Amino acid sequence: MRLFKTKYNKESDEHLMKLVRKGDQLAFDEIYSRYAAKLAFYFTRKLKHDREKGEDFVHDLFAKLIDRPQLFDTQRTFKTWIYSVANNMCINEYKKMAVRSNTTNGVAHDLPIADQNKSIDEQVTEKDFKSDLEQVLERLDDKHREVFVMRHIDGLSVKEVGAIIDVSPGTVKSRLFYATKKVAQALAQYNPKETTDHE
Amino acid sequence: MNRTIEQLIKTRTFQSLSPEEREQIREWASTEDEFEQMKQVLISAQYMAEKSAKTPAPSVKRQLDERFKNKYSADQVKGWRRFMRQLWPEEQPLFFRPAFQVGVVVLLVAFTLPFFERESVKIAEQSYDPSTSEAIEELREKKRSSKPEEEKREIRVQNEQRRTGEDKGLSDNEFETSPQKKSEEKRTTDSKRPQVNKDNVEENISQQVDDRVRMAEPTDNRRDQMGSQPVSETISAAQEELVDGESKQRSMKKDESSLLQKEQQKVEPAATVDLLVSLY
Numbered sequence: 471m472r473l474f475k476t477k478y479n480k481e482s483d484e485h486l487m488k489l490v491r492k493g494d495q496l497a498f499d500e501i502y503s504r505y506a507a508k509l510a511f512y513f514t515r516k517l518k519h520d521r522e523k524g525e526d527f528v529h530d531l532f533a534k535l536i537d538r539p540q541l542f543d544t545q546r547t548f549k550t551w552i553y554s555v556a557n558n559m560c561i562n563e564y565k566k567m568a569v570r571s572n573t574t575n576g577v578a579h580d581l582p583i584a585d586q587n588k589s590i591d592e593q594v595t596e597k598d599f600k601s602d603l604e605q606v607l608e609r610l611d612d613k614h615r616e617v618f619v620m621r622h623i624d625g626l627s628v629k630e631v632g633a634i635i636d637v638s639p640g641t642v643k644s645r646l647f648y649a650t651k652k653v654a655q656a657l658a659q660y661n662p663k664e665t666t667d668h669e
Numbered sequence: 670m671n672r673t674i675e676q677l678i679k680t681r682t683f684q685s686l687s688p689e690e691r692e693q694i695r696e697w698a699s700t701e702d703e704f705e706q707m708k709q710v711l712i713s714a715q716y717m718a719e720k721s722a723k724t725p726a727p728s729v730k731r732q733l734d735e736r737f738k739n740k741y742s743a744d745q746v747k748g749w750r751r752f753m754r755q756l757w758p759e760e761q762p763l764f765f766r767p768a769f770q771v772g773v774v775v776l777l778v779a780f781t782l783p784f785f786e787r788e789s790v791k792i793a794e795q796s797y798d799p800s801t802s803e804a805i806e807e808l809r810e811k812k813r814s815s816k817p818e819e820e821k822r823e824i825r826v827q828n829e830q831r832r833t834g835e836d837k838g839l840s841d842n843e844f845e846t847s848p849q850k851k852s853e854e855k856r857t858t859d860s861k862r863p864q865v866n867k868d869n870v871e872e873n874i875s876q877q878v879d880d881r882v883r884m885a886e887p888t889d890n891r892r893d894q895m896g897s898q899p900v901s902e903t904i905s906a907a908q909e910e911l912v913d914g915e916s917k918q919r920s921m922k923k924d925e926s927s928l929l930q931k932e933q934q935k936v937e938p939a940a941t942v943d944l945l946v947s948l949y
Binding site for chain 2: 493495498502503506507510511524525528529532533536537599600603618622623624625647650651653654655657658
């Protein structure tokens with residue numbers, strides 16, 4: 471018990487988790503606001519852009535947090551831990567999808583699902599950097615793509631990425647270098663200088 | 670890619686880089702084109718992440734909230750146990766537990782208050798001398814008791830005088846000479862004792878002596894029959910006693926006044942305690 475009211479937005483993730491264990495609803499809300507959007511994006515991206523599935527996975531992940539908060543080791547970094555759990559959930563899902571694809575009648579499940587919320591015009595004119603980047607990333611092998619996305623899109627540090635995928639920071643750095651170089655080369659057409667040169 | 674290189678690529682232009690910085694990023698972007706490509710990728714990836722990260726639907730949060738309530742409402746403790754848990758939360762470090770903090774405060778108060786009290790008592794003892802108050806009491810007692818004794822003594826002397834006067838009688842010469850002796854004796858005693866209100870004392874003594882002489886006068890008729898020596902002796906004895914009594918009284922008064930002065934100078938213990946508490 472503290473003398474002053476807890477400022478949840480200034481507390482560390484680890485301390486918030488301690489409060490969640492005690493049944494502090496506000497601490498849980500703070501954790502949710504910090505990670506829900508990021509994890510939703512992470513799941514959506516990892517699960518072939520299925521937004522609904524991504525949200526379901528977010529729900530499942532936070533439900534785990536509520537039911538068994540003791541799974542989180544307070545000695546670890548919360549960010550690393552929650553992304554590891556998310557990563558493991560995705561790996562399990564890949565396995566399930568592989569089994570399903572073998573049993574289905576040739577219907578590809580890994581096709582990107584179009585965003586139903588956007589108009590047709592928007593979808594047509596969306597041939598922009600984002601979609602090209604996604605395509606380039608799709609062409610990359612898993613280990614390089616994973617590192618690139620975690621570092622540059624999810625905003626995790628090299629150390630955190632290493633802890634989540636269980637590789638050394640040195641390996642992460644070399645994979646990152648390779649992936650970034652590849653992506654940059656593939657997206658050379660978006661280089662403003664080159665564009666002006668072509669014109 | 671460490672953060673320094675990333676920041677350099679994101680925030681600077683290739684032309685503005687120093688040779689050291691160019692050397693630092695050479696592995697990532699050796700030419701200006703490569704540098705610009707890399708910049709584009711990093712900035713766009715970041716922008717894409719910010720744009721794409723959307724909070725899940727409110728229904729997800731609502732379901733989770735419901736789950737949270739169901740889980741922890743069962744765990745909620747009530748009444749005395751809840752109060753005890755608030756006082757002694759086991760998940761908090763020892764120093765942050767309210768019961769511990771309250772205990773420390775109580776101990777501090779318990780240890781410091783007697784110290785203050787002892788200090789105040791010491792100061793009071795220093796300023797308050799019990800022997801002086803006892804002495805004052807004794808003096809008062811003496812003063813009270815000395816008056817009746819003197820009176821009794823006077824009566825006794827008078828009776829003796831009467832008796833001796835009746836038995837032996839007094840001679841005229843002795844009666845005449847006795848005041849002179851008295852005055853001589855008085856002078857000697859006065860010189861021995863401190864010189865305080867000499868005149869008053871002398872007057873008192875002479876008055877008392879005269880009174881006694883007057884009281885002894887009825888026995889003049891039988892002066893011849895009586896011896897003159899015992900009367901003069903008793904008078905001188907009475908004079909001595911009177912002088913002693915008065916000197917005692919004066920010294921007692923002196924002592925009393927000095928003690929009273931001392932008492933007035935004493936510092937009140939309560940005032941001292943207040944002063945100490947305010948200082949602390």
